[in-house]
Amino acid sequence: MIKYSKRSGGDALIFISLGFLLIDGLLLNLIKRLAVKYFSEAKVKEILVLNNDCLKAANNY
Incomplete structure (x- = not known):
């Protein structure tokens, strides 16, 4: 799920965040x-x- 790339940290961050989104959805x-x-x-x-209202408020902040 976590792909680590020595060339660019950006790729690794993208894959890590996608992994967390998937885990977050399942949880x-x-x-x-x-x-x-x-x-x-x-x-x-x-x-x-x-919870949804709190998330919307946080995004608008």
Whole structure:
């Protein structure tokens, strides 16, 4: 998943960040499934909407 290149650090950074994005997506999916198992569906959606609003606010900052 992590490709290291001696020629340019930029390539390595791109592959590392893509790897983290993939891992992040898989983890988020797993966390959602576990959350639905332990909490109600409505509560999980409320948390995800709140999280999404926080992300939007951070991007606009």
